[in-house]
Amino acid sequence: MRAMGEAVLARSVEHLATLGQQPSRGDMDVAALCRSLREGAPEAGSELAPLLDLLFRDLIPRSFTTPGAGYLAYIPGGGVYPAALADFIADTTNRYTGVWQAAPALVQLEANVLDWLRDWMQFPAGTAGLLTSGGSMATFNAILCARERHLGAELRAGTIYASDQAHHSVSKSAKLAGIFADRVRLIPVDGEFRMRLDALAAAIAEDRAAGRTPFLVVSSAGTTNTGAVDPLDAIADLCERERLWHHCDGAYGAFFHACPELRPLLAGLPRADSLTLDPHKGMFLPYGTGALLVRDGEALRAVHSATAGYLPQNQDEFYDPAQYGPELSRGFPGLRVWMALKIFGAARYRAAIAEKRSLAVWAAERVARIPGIVMDAQPQLSLFAFHLESPALATQAARNAATAELVERVTARGKVMITGCTVDGRYLARVCVLSFRTRMAEMETCVQHLAEEAARLIA
Numbered sequence: 510m511r512a513m514g515e516a517v518l519a520r521s522v523e524h525l526a527t528l529g530q531q532p533s534r535g536d537m538d539v540a541a542l543c544r545s546l547r548e549g550a551p552e553a554g555s556e557l558a559p560l561l562d563l564l565f566r567d568l569i570p571r572s573f574t575t576p577g578a579g580y581l582a583y584i585p586g587g588g589v590y591p592a593a594l595a596d597f598i599a600d601t602t603n604r605y606t607g608v609w610q611a612a613p614a615l616v617q618l619e620a621n622v623l624d625w626l627r628d629w630m631q632f633p634a635g636t637a638g639l640l641t642s643g644g645s646m647a648t649f650n651a652i653l654c655a656r657e658r659h660l661g662a663e664l665r666a667g668t669i670y671a672s673d674q675a676h677h678s679v680s681k682s683a684k685l686a687g688i689f690a691d692r693v694r695l696i697p698v699d700g701e702f703r704m705r706l707d708a709l710a711a712a713i714a715e716d717r718a719a720g721r722t723p724f725l726v727v728s729s730a731g732t733t734n735t736g737a738v739d740p741l742d743a744i745a746d747l748c749e750r751e752r753l754w755h756h757c758d759g760a761y762g763a764f765f766h767a768c769p770e771l772r773p774l775l776a777g778l779p780r781a782d783s784l785t786l787d788p789h790k791g792m793f794l795p796y797g798t799g800a801l802l803v804r805d806g807e808a809l810r811a812v813h814s815a816t817a818g819y820l821p822q823n824q825d826e827f828y829d830p831a832q833y834g835p836e837l838s839r840g841f842p843g844l845r846v847w848m849a850l851k852i853f854g855a856a857r858y859r860a861a862i863a864e865k866r867s868l869a870v871w872a873a874e875r876v877a878r879i880p881g882i883v884m885d886a887q888p889q890l891s892l893f894a895f896h897l898e899s900p901a902l903a904t905q906a907a908r909n910a911a912t913a914e915l916v917e918r919v920t921a922r923g924k925v926m927i928t929g930c931t932v933d934g935r936y937l938a939r940v941c942v943l944s945f946r947t948r949m950a951e952m953e954t955c956v957q958h959l960a961e962e963a964a965r966l967i968a
């Protein structure tokens with residue numbers, strides 16, 4: 510066991526230590542490799558060493574370098590090392606944290622983590638939480654709460670509202686919750702990609718007039734496309750007036766609320782009935798951890814609480830994951846969050862999150878001055894979006910192609926990776942800063958490579 514563990518540790522640490530020399534995106538021409546990997550289940554076992562060779566030499570490098578400092582694509586996070594150690598402990602000791610009775614003190618650590626998130630987000634006592642595998646599953650559980658609270662068994666009457674910039678996990682989750690696409694209204698946005706209140710109110714009124722039952726508004730605290738923060742306070746007012754559930758998708762942006770000086774950017778966030786967070790983004794954890802907070806904790810419990818003859822009796826004093834979530838047997842997601850936060854402390858987390866916003870603001874100012882680049886979205890949090898324009902790029906299609914080419918050329922240089930998005934037929938390049946490893950050096954490189962490649966493209 511020790512030899513195997515040390516072999517894995519050596520490879521893992523070497524991998525992290527050399528992240529800076531690895532290209533921001535590996536060789537992605539891998540279809541042939543994927544085909545060559547297809548095989549039946551091995552009848553006989555193997556040594557560990559050749560498996561590690563395969564992984565670290567052949568497979569891991571052929572991917573986006575998501576933990577790298579230059580990863581500015583999609584929504585980064587990075588993956589802090591102590592979380593991996595926590596996973597190792599959780600997996601080797603393999604305690605059962607699905608029900609409180611099987612490991613009460615360990616489950617208490619998970620309860621602590623949920624209380625910490627609750628406090629950071631300024632949700633009240635009485636809030637209940639759930640650690641999930643990601644933001645999508647958090648939103649799914651929120652929709653279940655809203656549905657059960659407002660619709661009972663009348664699912665077909667219920668209608669949901671989100672902006673046309675909302676993450677597609679809203680529509681996917683709605684469907685999983687029995688609310689099909691013909692009952693999901695995607696509300697148009699304003700010039701800064703924020704949900705339009707007038708259009709929201711009109712859509713709700715229209716559904717009421719048609720005899721349907723509006724029950725849920727999903728706001729975005731930072732959209733994935735352009736980082737837009739919906740008018741959370743005004744949406745909370747409207748939901749109060751209309752007696753609707755207000756779920757806020759903070760998978761990208763919620764952790765900025767942990768920094769008191771940044772709270773004005775997310776004004777109204779603590780008023781939501783429920784909130785999606787993604788610790789594998791804003792807390793820099795490795796992939797696999799999302800979180801949900803529900804203001805009225807009883808609503809979450811009502812959805813999931815159950816008993817069975819083979820289980821211990823439910824109890825009320827202590828947090829019990831199976832009473833607040835859909836899973837029974839599960840890993841121990843609380844430990845990786847607990848370990849990371851205990852090791853780094855909340856102050857360092859806040860400083861890192863605030864730094865990512867400063868870096869994005871710094872870079873956006875410089876990118877906006879690059880000839881040919883037009884900003885479409887200033888950083889509301891730590892993400893900005895832009896496109897390429899020049900007299901020669903006369904059509905939308907030409908501007909789209911040139912902007913996509915800019916994204917590709919910058920990424921192909923191997924130092925930073927950026928991605929784009931399509932909004933209303935317009936292709937926008939975007940830069941999102943949210944990895945704990947990203948510092949000023951990567952911002953300087955990003956600005957420089959964007960400037961050089963933009964100059965070539967519009968020449």
Ligand SMILES: *Cc1c(COP(=O)(O)O)cnc(C)c1O
Nearest residue numbers: 584643644645676732733760761
């Ligand atoms: C990432 C993201 C999601 C989905 O979260 P997963 O963890 O990928 O399931 C939802 N909404 C927003 C705004 C996101 O950025």
